Amino acid sequence: MMELRGICREYEVGGETVHALDNVDLTIRPGEYVSIMGPSGSGKSTLLNVLGLLDRPTAGSYALQGEDVSKLDDDALAAKRQKHIGFIFQFFHLIPRLTALENVELPLVLAGAAPRERRERATQVLESLGLGPRMHHRPDQLSGGERQRVAIGRAIIMQPSFLLADEPTGNLDSKSGGEIMQIVEDLHHKGIALLIVTHDPLIGGRAHRHLTLRDGKIVKDEGSDTA
C-alpha cells in the first residue's frame, strides 16, 4: 500500500518556484494496475519518482506498506526501494559493460547475495522473459525490446510489490512495445502492483485505473476501486 497525504514537491528554477506536485492525496493498493497520464510538465514523472522514493516531497506524508517514509534518510530510502520497488525506464539504463545476466544480478549483488544463489535466480528470471539464449550478451548486442526485457528482469529480481514504469515503451517500436506491455501485464496478473507513466493513450487505456495530472494536481482518477 502506498499512501500519499498532502504531498507537495517544489523546485527552484531560475528564481521561480515550480509546483511539480501540489497537495496530492493518493492511495495505491497492492496489485493495482494504474496509468498516470497528463501533458508534459504536469508532474507525472515527479509523482512516480516520489512514489518510488527516488525523490523526496517538500511537504506532506508518505506511508509505504504502513510505514512513514517521509522522514527517512537516503540509505534507509535505498533499502526500501531495494525491498519494495522495481523500476523500468524509457532508456532502459542497463550498464553497458555487463552482460544481460550481470545486469539482472546487479540488485542481488548490491544486496550481498551469494554468487550461486543470484546466478540461479537471474537465470530463472531471464528464462521466464524468453532471454535464456541471450543472457551472456551485452546490451549493445541486444535489440531494444530485448534490452527492456533485461531491465524488467532487473526490476523484478528482488520480488518487489510495486513495479514503476516511466514511458516503458517510449523508445520502442509498436511491436516490441506491445510485447513489453504483455510482459508487465503478465506480472500484474501474478500479483505485482503496476504503475505506468505514459503519453500514449493506447497504453494508458489498458490500465484498470487512470490518473490524470495537470499542473501538479490529480484532476481525474477513474476506475479506482474506491471511486
Add this chain to the structure above:
Amino acid sequence: MKALDTTRLSLQALRRYPLRTSMLLLAIAIGVAAVVMLTAVGEGARRYVTGQFASLGTNLLIVLPGKSDTAGGGGIEGLLIGETARELTLEDTIAVGRLGRVRQVTPVVVGAGTVSSRARVRDITVIGTSEPMAAIQHWTIELGRFLPPGDLDVATPVCVLGYTVAHELYDTESPLGQWLRIGDSRCRVVGMLTKQGLAGGFKVDETVILPVANAQQIFNTSAVFRILVEATSRDSIKAAKSDIIALIKTRHAGTEDVTVVTQDALVSTFDQIFGMITAGLAAIAAISLIVAGVLIMNVMLVAVSQRTAEIGLLKAVGARHRQIIALFLTEAACLSLLGAVVGLAIGTAGSWVLTLMFPVLDFSAPPWASAAAVGVAIASGLLFGILPARRAANLDPVLALMKH
C-alpha cells in the same frame, strides 16, 4: 555488497576504457619506477662509497699534520684541506706506536717518481711506508714478500710493486730480484701485490712501495705525509684518538697541530650524506606519484560524469551511499595498485640493467623505498579518489537518471 563483487565491478569498469586505464597505469608506474630506480642509484652510490672507506682498513685512524678547527672535531675537512703546520716525523710515528691502545702504526710518504727498469720508464706514484702497512691496509702479496721489518730510519734498497706496474715493466716475467731505478737510487724488487683494485680512492696497483727512509731520500724530505694507526679494538678508537693528539701535542711543544681522522667518522659521514641524497631523490620521485594522484582524480571525475546515469540506476536499485563510494574508491585503488606493481617491475628491471651496465656499483632499491613507493601510490590514489567518489555518491538519483 561483497568486497569481491565491488572489486569485480571496478575492474570491469576499468576494462571498459582500456586506453584511459593504461595511460593512468603508466603515470603511476612511472612514479613508482622513478622512486625505485632513484633510490637504487642513491643506495648503490652509498654502498660503493662506504665500501671504499671500509676497505681502507679496520679500526683505522689517520693522523695528518695541521689542525682543522671545524666543529665535530675533524671530519673529512681535514683530509681535503690538509694544510701543514708542523710536520709529522718518523719519530712521531715511533712514539705513536708505543701508545697502549695502538696495535700497529706505519708512516706514509707519497710522491710522484720516474721509475725505470732496463728500457722501460714509467711516471708513477711512489709510496714510502713500512712493514705493518700491508696488514693495516689488508694488502695481499702475489709474489715474494712485502717490505722487510726493521727500523724506520734505515733505508734498505728494496721495493714492492703494484700489480699493474709489475706487468707494465716486466710483462709476464717475474719481477722478483729485478733492479729498479727510482730517480737517482736503485732498489731490488722483493715482492708484488695482488690486484687490489680501487681502495679508498687510491690506485695501489699503479704504485711502487719503498721503505719510508728511501722515499724520504728520494723526495728529499724528513716529513711524513700521514701516519696510519690501527687501534687495538673498535672500542678503543676514540681513546686512541685523544691519546695520539695528546702525545703529538707534547712532542710539538704544546701546540695541538694534528688532525686525527677515524675511519668510522668518515664512513658515517658519507653514510649520512648519501642517505640524505637517497631520501631526497625518493622525495622528488614521490612528487610524481602525487601528480599521478591528481591525474587519477581528474579521470575519476570524468568517469563520474560519464557514468552519471549508471550511478542513478545503482541508486534506484538500492545502492547505499557507502557502496557507491566503495565502488569508485576501489576503482582508484585498483588503478594505483596495478600501476604500482607495474612500476615496481619496471624499477627493479631498470636497477638490474644499471647493475649490468656499471657492475662496480650494486644498484638495488632498499625495501623501505619500494614499500614506500607502493604505499604512496595507493594512498595518493585513494586520497584523490575520495572527491570523485563522494561526488558520485551524492548525486541526486532523479537528476542522474535523466542523463542517458
